[in-house]
Amino acid sequence: MNSIVFIKQIVQFYLHSGIDPKTNGMVKEGFVRTINPYDEVALECAIRLKEKTGKGQVTIVTLGPEVSDEVLRWGMSLGADTAIHILDDEDLLKDPLIVAAILAETVREFAYDALFFGKMALDDEFGVVGTYVADLLGLPVVTAVSEFKISEPGKDVIVQRALERGNREEVSCPLPAVFTVDMSLGRPRYPTFPERKRAAREDIGTLDAKVISKRACLDVRSPDLVIKSLAQPKLRPKKILAPDSGLSAAGRIQFVMSGGMGKKGGDKVGGDPEKTAGAIFDFLKEKKFLPESKDRPEERKNASE
């Protein structure tokens, strides 16, 4: 069985904020480039099928800038036979419809039985490219596949979809078809040393995204999808997940399930309004919310006298 697996290199930020307060620009550190975990599971699915049937080829395709050949090397070290890199120099292609059109155009002439995608990419979470490609190639599509069974060669395949509450749905599907794969399908393997060496040695076919988009008559420069602005998450206080040991068992479970609580900082003020106001004023001053030039507390003292 010949499969083509589409994998994406995602940029994973691991710091709380990607914005540098000094420059107000994106932080140039605190992220890693890695394979989209859903795509890794899709690749694992294709490799397992190849091992099970004992024949066929697994081809991996990625669309992205030069650095994304790292994920192709990784994919090959996991067991993919050939790799194709659709080079997008400027890393411009974000519109899922354009991405899908380029991918579909690339593989249109290939011989394949199945196309595999991850259910979605962890960075933009669109989760539509696989479906678009199926539409463009006129193929059936099954999304969120959690198990893949081949009964007999040449016959329809049976795939399982994971639904909510652990329910499963079995779908029969003729080949060739497109499958987008869920994480529950299985844990990806770890590359062996000889496979790593092979992956480092082997050639990767490179195609130019511009050439393909021209061939597909796409206007890359004016995508339908335009990202107007990007908002960063606000910094939140650290959550305390360890429940108070004084709580009852049920209370502790509830506490953990609610996601813990924010750490309460500082002291409570209350009682005498005048004292309260003073305490609030001191607090604001201490935290530098007030201009430093004027020494208000002294004035207040004088006024009361």
Add this chain to the structure above:
Amino acid sequence: MKYGVHPKSFVYFGIPGEVLAGGIIALSAAIFLFICFRRFQLLRQGLSDPRMDSVVDRLKGLITDGFLQKRQPRYPVAGILHIVIFWGFLILSLRSIQLLAESLSSGKDFIILSGISGDIYGFLKDLAELATLAACIFAIYRRAVVQPKRFQGSRQFEAYLVLGLISFLMITDLLFNGSGISLGIYKGQVQPISSMVSVLLTDISKPGLQSLHNAAFWLHLISFLLLLNLLPLSKHFHIITALPNVFFRKQIRGELKPPRWDIQDLDELDRVGVSSVSDFTWKNMLDFFSCTECGRCTDHCPANAVGRNLSPKKITMALRDQAYKENPILGDSDHNQKLTDAVTSEELWACTTCGSCEEQCPVFIEHVDKIIDMRRDRVMMKNDFPPELIQMFRNIEIFGDPWGNGMARRKEWIENLEINDVGQGDAVDIVYWVGCSGAFDSRYAGVARSLAGLMKKAGVNFGTLGKLERCCGDFARRTGNEYLFQAMAKENITLLNRLGVKKIVVSCPHGYNTLKNEYPRFGGKFEVVHHSRFLWELIEAGSLKLSKTVNKKIAYHDSCYLGRYNGEYEAPRRILESIPGVTLVEADRNREKGFCCGAGGGYMWLVETGQRVNETRAGEIAAAGPDQVATACPFCLTMLDEGMAAHEQSEYKPEVLDLTEIIEKAL
């Protein structure tokens, strides 16, 4: 019948005694040489392993640990028995050669052993014979009646046979000498035990004495040659190979064996790890020959102690059996069983690489290297390893630390301290290698801050590598992922060399061991100190003054990678002793015998089932009754901290701290 002559001057079955003796000796010598040749062929088959460096140190070790048997008395009874038998054997092998020479040469005395030296030797060997006989009988009694647990699974028959043969040799020689004295052959020699035997023989007539003399001679000769041929066939090959094995022992204990000694670059290898007998080095083979199944390794194995299926002794035995089966003395080799079946994954993944087995082995067998070599095969070639390790490997590869926090976070532990950043160009004398634990373990980050504070107080001009530091690779290497280890090592070494780092202080013994002992092979040559030694030097020099009294009983837990692998037992203890008011208490197992916390060899990231090593150890320390427990390793700290909360040996749960935190309170 002639009386008072040597047994060789008789004729037996029509063959003159001299000819008969010569024939027997020649035949058995030929068989012995053939067996040894076959064993030597197996040894030669092994891969290369350079072991001829620092000959002077090796000779010193040969004297202390070989001839003086320094490690034997750790088991007092068995150790003393062994020393007696060993020295008895050394003395008596000369006697046996004397007997062989006597039976062949025309002269009565062996050339060296004539005159005064002969008299002294005669006296000495008489005593040695009695002592050896007594030791052998006591050893048989111990095996049969006392039955120490460590002999479980050892080949008992071989042991009894050899002990019996040695005893028989002693008895026949005493009878030979005693009857010789009665017959008047030996005159003027002081042989107290033989003389006593001869007194017992006074009632026997002269022909009877001569028959006894003859019988004792032939029985001694034959049993000696039988024993000689048994040696290379049994576990008692160690009588021949143990001393060479001690001589060729590992010089840098903390350095793990590389996949190949002759090929440095991993890219040039097609395979990594051990999956068949042909992957072993000649030194591995010598280890197999030298194992006498005493079981001291297993007796001290923490994994074995908590009931995991691991016995270093059984692994050595299984590998040796495999090697012998595939390379028999005669006949076809047996390839029915694969080496990978001889040692199960369960056994391999039970090891914490604490090195206690190697520390206890009297003949310096290297167990850990073989276990890691077999792990390499399973991780890098077969993809057959505990799946929980995958995440750790991926984290190291992608984020540069086993937890997956990311390198950009490496300075978060500093909080509001002001610390030089060598990566940013600050000039410093000493680099503090924070390590992944210092940077990311919330508990240990406090220790890192304490240490930084102490160094500041002492006026040390130090800095860290900031966000440029990476995982040192220890856990990757010890879980068999040599590829990942080398990738990390090369990145770190390139960085350290680029920054011109000369001296490094490391607070994690795993990082310390890796930087100090393993990086030199990849081109990273720095002076590396552990913080315990470094702080002790600061205290000794007066830069840190321990002035406050701390009225506490403190127990120190030895970290395997600091103590056993690097011999640092003293500095932490001296620090504690120099704090006014502190009483140092010791857990039952300490220093060389120190019991692993359970985290080494990748166990920090492996799922532990059954009884836990850290709980066992915590209970043991609590039993010593300290108020506080001092550690010098982030993983020991975590493991014991958790172990103290969970162990069931007593209600008493002392606080677990790092050395730096204890020092901080005494300033």
